[in-house]
Structure formats: C-alpha cells, structure tokens
Amino acid sequence: MSTLFEGYSGTRHAYDEMFDAETLRAPYERLRTSLNDLTIPDLAARVEALQASYLDQGVTFDIGGEERAFPLDILPRVIEMDTWSGIERGVQQRVAALEAFLADVYDAGQVFADGVIPRRVIVTSSHYHRQAAGVRPPNGVRVHVSGIDLVRDDEGEFRVLEDNVRVPSGVSYVMTNRRAISSALPEPFADHRIRPVAGYPQRLLAALRASAPAGVQDPTVVVLTPGVYNGAYFEHALLARTMGIELVEGRDLECRRGRVMMRTTKGLAQVHVIYRRVDDEFIDPVHFRADSMLGCPGLIDAARAGNVTIANAIGNGVADDKLVYTYMPDLIRYYLGEEPVLKNVDTWRVGDADAREEVLDRLDELVLKPVDGSGGKGIVIGPRATPAELVELRTKILADPRSWIAQPVVQLSTVPTYVDGKFGPRHVDLRPFAVNDGQRVWVLPGGLTRVALAEGELIVNSSRGGGSKDTWVLAGTGRVAPHVEPEPAEPVAPTPTAPQTTGPALTDTGSGQEQQQQQQQGAARC
Amino acid sequence: MLSRIAESMFWIGRYVERAEDTARILDVQTQLILEESGIDERETCRMLMSIMGADLEPEDEVDVTTVLRQLAYNPDSPTSIATALGAARESARRARETLSVPMWEAINTTYRAIPSGQFRATRPPMVFQWVRERAALINGTADATMTRDEGWQFLMLGRCIERADMTSRLVATAAVSTGSPWTSTLRACGAYEAFLRTYRGLETDRAAAEFLLLDRLFPRSVVFSLNRAEQCVDNLESQGQRAGFQNEAQRLLGRTRAELEYRSLSDVLADLPHEMERLQRTCALATDAITRRYFAGAESLTWQGVLA
Numbered sequence: 019m020s021t022l023f024e025g026y027s028g029t030r031h032a033y034d035e036m037f038d039a040e041t042l043r044a045p046y047e048r049l050r051t052s053l054n055d056l057t058i059p060d061l062a063a064r065v066e067a068l069q070a071s072y073l074d075q076g077v078t079f080d081i082g083g084e085e086r087a088f089p090l091d092i093l094p095r096v097i098e099m100d101t102w103s104g105i106e107r108g109v110q111q112r113v114a115a116l117e118a119f120l121a122d123v124y125d126a127g128q129v130f131a132d133g134v135i136p137r138r139v140i141v142t143s144s145h146y147h148r149q150a151a152g153v154r155p156p157n158g159v160r161v162h163v164s165g166i167d168l169v170r171d172d173e174g175e176f177r178v179l180e181d182n183v184r185v186p187s188g189v190s191y192v193m194t195n196r197r198a199i200s201s202a203l204p205e206p207f208a209d210h211r212i213r214p215v216a217g218y219p220q221r222l223l224a225a226l227r228a229s230a231p232a233g234v235q236d237p238t239v240v241v242l243t244p245g246v247y248n249g250a251y252f253e254h255a256l257l258a259r260t261m262g263i264e265l266v267e268g269r270d271l272e273c274r275r276g277r278v279m280m281r282t283t284k285g286l287a288q289v290h291v292i293y294r295r296v297d298d299e300f301i302d303p304v305h306f307r308a309d310s311m312l313g314c315p316g317l318i319d320a321a322r323a324g325n326v327t328i329a330n331a332i333g334n335g336v337a338d339d340k341l342v343y344t345y346m347p348d349l350i351r352y353y354l355g356e357e358p359v360l361k362n363v364d365t366w367r368v369g370d371a372d373a374r375e376e377v378l379d380r381l382d383e384l385v386l387k388p389v390d391g392s393g394g395k396g397i398v399i400g401p402r403a404t405p406a407e408l409v410e411l412r413t414k415i416l417a418d419p420r421s422w423i424a425q426p427v428v429q430l431s432t433v434p435t436y437v438d439g440k441f442g443p444r445h446v447d448l449r450p451f452a453v454n455d456g457q458r459v460w461v462l463p464g465g466l467t468r469v470a471l472a473e474g475e476l477i478v479n480s481s482r483g484g485g486s487k488d489t490w491v492l493a494g495t496g497r498v499a500p501h502v503e504p505e506p507a508e509p510v511a512p513t514p515t516a517p518q519t520t521g522p523a524l525t526d527t528g529s530g531q532e533q534q535q536q537q538q539q540g541a542a543r544c
Numbered sequence: 545m546l547s548r549i550a551e552s553m554f555w556i557g558r559y560v561e562r563a564e565d566t567a568r569i570l571d572v573q574t575q576l577i578l579e580e581s582g583i584d585e586r587e588t589c590r591m592l593m594s595i596m597g598a599d600l601e602p603e604d605e606v607d608v609t610t611v612l613r614q615l616a617y618n619p620d621s622p623t624s625i626a627t628a629l630g631a632a633r634e635s636a637r638r639a640r641e642t643l644s645v646p647m648w649e650a651i652n653t654t655y656r657a658i659p660s661g662q663f664r665a666t667r668p669p670m671v672f673q674w675v676r677e678r679a680a681l682i683n684g685t686a687d688a689t690m691t692r693d694e695g696w697q698f699l700m701l702g703r704c705i706e707r708a709d710m711t712s713r714l715v716a717t718a719a720v721s722t723g724s725p726w727t728s729t730l731r732a733c734g735a736y737e738a739f740l741r742t743y744r745g746l747e748t749d750r751a752a753a754e755f756l757l758l759d760r761l762f763p764r765s766v767v768f769s770l771n772r773a774e775q776c777v778d779n780l781e782s783q784g785q786r787a788g789f790q791n792e793a794q795r796l797l798g799r800t801r802a803e804l805e806y807r808s809l810s811d812v813l814a815d816l817p818h819e820m821e822r823l824q825r826t827c828a829l830a831t832d833a834i835t836r837r838y839f840a841g842a843e844s845l846t847w848q849g850v851l852a
Contacts, residue, residue, distance in 0.1 A: 074653045075645075076637075246637055258641035265641040270546050281547045283694060283780070283838045 022053055022061065023434065028443045029474070032429040033174045035095065035446075045096040045492065052206035058439065065092050065436060068202045077194050079480060080249040088252075089485030090195050091435045092202060095446065095467045096210075102463065102491045105176055105450060108360030109166050110459040111350060113452050116183055116337050118353035120160045123336060124151045134352045135345045142420055143342070144390045145184075145335025147298060149305045153322050153332070157229050157456035160331035162293070163222065165189075165449045165466075168360070170431035177363050177428075179447065180343060183334045185295050188466040189218060189451045190253035191486055193260075196464075199488040211493040213463035218451070219260035221462075222293070225455035226261075229327045230290045237290035240264045240280065242271075244296050244312045247535035249481075254295050268296070273316030276323040291327045292317075298332050300534065312534050340389040340423045341367060368415055368422040377424040378415065381408050384424045386415070399476065401427060430476055433487065435469055445470045446487065447478050464489040545642075545694040551839040552639035553695045556651070557702025559632035563625045564679035565710035566596070567672040569717060570615055572732040574668055576725055577608060588721065595716050598623045616671065617664050625675055626658050644689040647682070654678040697776045701834065704773035705797075708766050709827040715756050715766075716820040726752040733764045753816065754809055766823065770801040773830070780838070792833035800826040 028034030036046045056064075072078075072087040079088055097105075122129045123140055130137040140146050165186030167179040196215050200207045223239065230237035243254035245267050258265035264280065272279050272286065279286035299306045301313040320326045336342060344365045350358045366373040366384075377384060381400050388396040398411050415422050432443035450465035467487040468478035478484040573592050577585050589606040598614050598621070600606070619626040633655035640648055657663040657674075666674060683703070690696045711733070718729040726749050730736040739755045740747075742762075759765040777794045800823065804812065812819050 073656065074649055076640075076648065076652045241641075246634075251637075255637075255640040259643075264546055264549075266546060267548065270548055283545050283547055283550045 021057060023050065023441055026434055026441050026443070028432050029429075031172055032443070032445065033170055033172050033431040034443055035170070035174075035431050035433045037434075045098045045101075048209055049094070049096055049206055052209040053203075055205070061092065061436070062439065064202045068092060068198055071198060071201075072194075075194070076252065077191070077198075078252055080247070080251070081481060088191055088194075088480065089471065090191075090198060091444075091469055091485055091487045092199070093434055093436060093441065094199055094203075094206075094488040094490045095433050095448075096490045096492065097464075099492050099494050101176075104359065105168065105448075106461045106463075108176070108178075108358070109164075109450050109452050109461050111354065111356060111359050112166055112178065112181065112346070113161055113164050113454060113459045115346065115350040115353050116164070116181060117159065117161050117454065119349050120183075120331070120334060120337055121158070122353075124153070124333060129349070129352065132352070134348055135342070139339075139341055139345070140336055143336045143339045145298070145333070145339060147333040147335075149318055150331065150333030153318075155229065155331055156231050156324070156327055159225070159229055159329075159454050159456045160334055161337075161454055162225055162229060162329040163189075164330075164452045164454075166360075166452065168448045168450065169363070169428055170446075170448075171363075172429045172431075174431065176360060176448070178343075178346070178360050179363055179428075180340060181338055181346070182449075183337050184330060185297065186449070186451065187250045187253055187295070188449055188468075189462070190256040192451070192462065192464060192466050192489070193218060193256070195486060195488040210490060213491045213493050215462055215464050218453075218462050219257060221453045221455075221460055222257070223261040223263070225453045226291045226293055226327075226329055228455045228457075229329055231324050231327060234290050238263075238288060239291040239293065240266045240289050242266055242268070242292050242294040242296055242301075244268075244300070244535040245532075247532045248295075250295065257293070268311065268313045271314040271317075273314060273320050276316075276320050276325050278314070278317060278320050278326045289326060291329060293329050298335060301328075301332070310534065335390075338390075340365075340387055340391075341369065341420070344423060363425050363428055366424040368424055369420045373424075374415070374419055378412060381411060383427070385427055386411060386422055386424050389421050389423055397477065399427060427476070430470075430478075433467075433469065435471070435485075435487070437471060437473075442473060444473070445476055445478065448489065463491040545698075547839045549639045549642050550694065550698045551835070552635040553642070553698040554702035554834065554839075555635040556632050556639070557699040557704075558706040559628045559635065560651075560679050560682050561703045561706040562710065563628035563632065563675055565707065565714070566615060566623075566625050566628065567675035567679075568732040569596070569710070569714050570612070571669070571672040572714075572725065572728040573717065573721075574608060574612070576721065576728055580724075583721075591720055592717060595713050595720075596623050612668060616668070619658060625671075626663060629655050629663075629675075629678075630658060639695075642695055644685075646685050646689055650678075650682045650685045654682065694780065697779050698838075701773055701776040701780075704769045704776065705827050705830060707764060708769035708773065709824050711756060711764055711766050711769065712820040712823040712827075715753060716817050719753070719816040719820075729756070735762060735764060738762055750809070750813065753813055757804060757812065758809070767801055767804055770797050770804075773797050774801065777834075791837060793830045793837060796826055796830045796833060 026037065028037055036043060042050060068090060069087060072090065077088050078085045119129065127137065129135055161183045163186060165182040165188065167182065168176045169179045170176050192215050226239045227237055240263055241254055241258040243251060243265055245251065255265055266280055270280050271289065272281065278289045278292070280289050294301060296312050300310040302315060302317040303310045303313060304315045305318045317328065318332065321328050343362065344367050347358045347362060350356060366377050368374050368377055382403070384400045386398045386400065391397065398407065403411070430445040430447055433446050434441040435444035437444070446467050446469045448465050448467050451462045453460050467489045468480065468484050469487055470476060470478045471483060471485045573588065577583055577588055585608065586606055589608060589611045590600065592611055593600050593606060593614065596615055614621045615623055616625045618624050619630060621627060633651050636643060636648060636651045663671065686699060714729055714733065718725040727736065730739050730752055733756065735755065739752065742755065742759070743751050755762065755765065757766045760767060762768055774794060774797045777791060777797065781791055
C-alpha cells in the first residue's frame, strides 16, 4: 500500500468513497497506483504550490469583507461513469419537474387544484413573489442554471439534500479546481480519462442567448453582479470573462421606455438577456426593496413587457423552499409521470401536527433546518446541541412551525483529505450544475465537491470554513464525449502641487452599498 | 465598452505608472541626499514632499525616513507607492473580466507583496528596483496580451497622462535641487545613455531639461507622453472631425503640447517649477474632461431619435 494512505481509516458510521473497510474501492484503484510514486514530502510541496497559486490568481471568496483563497484539497474525488449517469438522469428529471412546477405556480396553479401541494405552502413562502405572476419567459425557461445539492448516505446512495434554482454559485471553482489539480497532479491526471468541465461557459452562453426575447437576432447578454464586495465576485467576473460578455453592476444599467440599457463609452446600448447574480429582493427597487442600490429601477417592468430576459427568473425561490422540497417526489410523479431517480433525504414537515409531535420528542437526534435558510444558516444538529440550545429551538419551532423541517442526521460520505500532513476522512457533498437551454437540460460532468475540513464536521459550506475537491467523472472506454458545438461568443463592443488626482476606485462606493453587496448573499452560497 | 470598465482601465494605467515614477523620483533623491554632502537633507525632503503633493504642516519635521514612509511604504498615505499599487489592483479587480489572465496575475501578485509584509520589509534601493521591475512586467504583459481595443486605449491614455505629470514633477525636483541632480534624474528615467548619444556627450542642465521635456523620440519625455495621450483620444474618437476639436481632453492635451514645443526653451526654463505646475494642472483638467466625456456615460449621448 502506498505510504500516503497508511493508517487511513474511515469513520465508523459514514460511507468512505475511497476505502471499503480495508480495501480500496474500484474507482480509486488507478488514482492510488499513480500516486504511489509520491511521498508525503513530495505531496506537501505540491499542496503548498497549489495554495500559493490560488492566492496569486486571486481565486478567492470573501467572508465579512476579508478576501481568502478558496481552499482546494489535493486529492480528487472520483466518480465512475455509471454512477454519474444515474446522477445526471436524476438531476435532469428534477430540473424538468422544477420547471413545470414554477411555470404552474406563476400561471394556472393546476397543481393546487389537483391537490398535490396545498396553495398555502406557496403563498406563505418568503420567496413567492406576486411580481413574477404572469411573466412568461421567452423560451419557457425559468431555471437557466441550477445546482442540486446531493449527499451520499451511509449506504453509498446519492440523495437530494436541497434544490438551488435562484442563483446557485460555485461553478467557477469547478473550472479553476480542474486546472489547478491538473497542474498539481499531472501524473495521475494523465492516467485517467476524465470528462472535461471547460465547456460550461459556452453552454451557459448558448442557453442565455436562446432565452432572448423573440425577434432578437443577436442578443446582448450581460452578467449582473452586486459588485466587488460580494462574496462571489470572483465567480461573476470569471463567468463574464469566459463567456466574453460584459459584467455589469446595477449602476451601469438604466431603464428607458421599458428597455434596459447599459452605459458605455459610446452612449447607451440595449441589453437583451441579464444573467443576474443579484437576489430578487435587491434587483428592482421599484418592486422590491426600495433602498436597494444593487439593482436597477424598472427591470421587472421591462421583463414583463418582454424586452429583456432575467435569468434565473424572478420568484424561483419558492422551489428552493425546503418545505416545497418535501413535495418534490410527488411533483416529479405529477408532472412527469415518472418515479424519482434520486431520492430525497427523509424529511418531516414540522408544520404538520403529527410530525411536529414526533419531531419535538426527538429534537436531540434530528437535524432541524429553517425552510428558507441557505449556506448552513440556522441549522441545528440535535445530537451536537446543548440542552439550552434545544430549549431555544423548541420555542422557535412552536412559534412558527411552518418555517422548519426535520431530517435524521445523515452521515455524509467521506473522502480522504489532506489535513495537517496526512490524509484523514472528511465529509463531502456534491453540487452538480445543470444548464437548461429550453431544448435539453445539460449537466456539467462533475460539479462542486465541498468538503468539511474539520474532523467529524457535517456542514461543508465555505462560509463555515469548508473547502473543495476537484471532482473527476471518469469517461468510458470510447471517445471522451465531445462537447456540443459551442456557439461563438459575441464580440464585446468594443491642482498643481495640490494632492494628485486620485481615481474613483477607492472612494466611489458608499459603505451602504458595500454592506448590501455583502448582505445579499442569502441565496445559495457555497 | 462599459463606462465603468473604461474608467478602471484608465486608472490601472495611471496607478501603475504613478507607482513606478514615484519609485524613480525617490531613487534619485535618496541617492543624492546620501552622496552629496552639501545637501540640506531637511530642505530637500520638504521640497520633495511638496512637489509630490503630500500634506505637510510648516512645523513638521521631515527627514528621509518620513519621506520614505509617506511616499513609499505607508499604505494609508494617499501619495505612497503602496497606495498606488493597492489602487491599481482594486481597479483591476473591478475590471477583472476584461483583463487577460496574465495581466491580472501580474497586477495581483505585485499587490500581494503589500499585505504580506514583503514590501515593507524590502529596503529602499531594492524596493525601487522591484517596483520598476513589476511595472515593466505589468506593462509588458499588457503590451503582449491585450487587443488594441478601447480598453487598451484607455489604459495607455491613463499611463501617458500620468507619465507626463510625473516627468514634470521629476524635472521640477531636479530644477530646485542643489548639487548636480540632472545626471541622476536622467539615470532615474533610464534616459542617461539615450541622452548622451543624442547630445554627443555634451552635458548641460539645459540640455537635460530639454531632453526630458521636449524630446520627440524618448518615451518618458513630456512631449512624447502628451503626443501619445492625444493619439489615444484620437483613436477613441474614431469619427474624424473636419474642423476643430469637440473633445475637451483633446483640446487641453494638444494645446499644452504645442505650447511646450513652440515656446523657446529659455522661456520655459526661466521659471521651471511654475511651468511644471501648469503642466500638472493640465493633466488634472484633462482627466476631468475624460471622466465627463467617457466615464459618466451620459454626456456622450447624442440624439438618436425615438427608439423604435
């Protein structure tokens, strides 16, 4: 056995993806063989180079205004072709159902009439927006990009943990992780046939162009960011750069006569599709928060008039509501007439009286989650909570049971992770990204594997100190699936001794705006 | 191109150039203070601070340490190299999607020396050399990887305006220095050999000033920089005008360049510090004009009729 993994053993309850008790699992055989030549010092040097390269490249995210390198573990996670095709089908199915559901919710509401899900579940959701009712997206797509979070349970089965169809983030790290690992571990990389991830921006651009308002031959697509103080700014910039399109802030936009224009050096230019990374509540002060400095007044009206497409659509958040999540298996059956490929994690609706009783009895053994939370916010893990915390939780639940769901503690699977000079088991999840262009839902092979760097920790969010792994989806023996002809990216439009003139860069952002940029990261942080 | 991005590009050009030129100026002056025993350190330092636009109270004690802190190391001082590098990086971060990856990395790794403490720990002559090298790397990477589109024109415009401004400060410091500052000033500009070849070894203060102000072929001279800046604005205003200049920046830059070129050198040299102040004022006004014209996004609007 390679010295690298000597003494490695998984945790007792969780499924370890590399080792089954003492033996190596099949997908990792080749990886271990090719790592055999490396010693721990070799590896340590490469780990160091890896971290330095992320700082130099500025592959970072912000926590409370502090810019940090996004942690990347050196050992990739490997997923076999067959396992992946199951995930792929499951995600495609899920997205199809979510699209049908959102279209229904903001239109006829047939699903309520048929009694599949109560209407009150929707209208009491904090992410349901009447402003979106009746807006019909040009090619019918509302979920242009989605990130369906999966975990692998103690049996090794992938299950859906939550749906992110507002502004799922993290895809930039999938792309940068791949490049970083291929240069950190060129030998193992060469020994594998790994499905590429670099085609994502072209897929996304093609989907965004396909969603342009009818009759626009050569649409202008932009990415809308809250600004440099937003935690995911790195990602926004990377997507805009790799798609070859403009990255705009709200103040670069202006609505005139129901059209959205951007301010350029040559005057105003019309925008047709906005891939927005600004939350609903901040996007249009006319309809939402009047104090928002991040959006652009009039955007929603322009969308309603059919002059601009907002991707993802306004109001998608209802589908992210964890109470709606509990209905997803039924919704898949209802809209698609199929059985779900990927199961949910077992979940109690605390709002239901029977369930509530059981949940309250077993608070100390369950995980309690607020239905509109994200980024691991507000989650209470029963077995780890103090009695005082449980009492407080009970009070909160009784005050507002609609806002909670409960799940058994899922022992997320583990993958060997390099911490403090050796490999130890750390829990991981997986966020595959899917792009819907209206014809087909395409799933990026791999997705973002997030890893909890503290031993035994189950919350993997980077806002809680989580890291990531490169995720290798192995290709079959034939040719590596060629990616579809990418659509060409559109060309980008083209006092004397007194203090020196100083640029606006350091001073032009009021602290209010800075705060908003940071605050509005509620949705789908990774 | 988005107005905001154009503005960022312009300021990347300016800040990188400012960091480099500040290093060049400090390099000459600290050497002079060290080598020339006849120099009054405090007087020279005061003069240097005032020419660089640093705030100074009459009773402030100024020595080389203060100067280095204010103009080089202190990231909280608006006139320091550290601040200029930080601001260049902040502008680059805001325009990141339009920069090539090598360009961004060149700027970002330069900046990282500041929070990491490496910058503060590097001693004066080395730090000046390091700043020059980093600026050369950034400029070279830009030259080699950027398409000559609008973004490039704004970057160059910023660089040239800043260079004209800073060369004028360099000339002004030389003019008021005691001792024999011109040789060092030429060296700091990397102009010494070029100057010797041009003037066949005939070294006079007058010739040196002429070279730094008026030489049409030397890339750091004021006239050369103004010429380039004009060219950039010209390229940005692609629809050629038959008569006159509508663009205020163009008018300011062109007039100042012409004044320098057509007036007699003795005239200009008669009151060099004052002339140099005037030049710096022009650079500030031109920047204002460029800001209004391109970065506000509104003024450049022309009537396009009712949108269909």
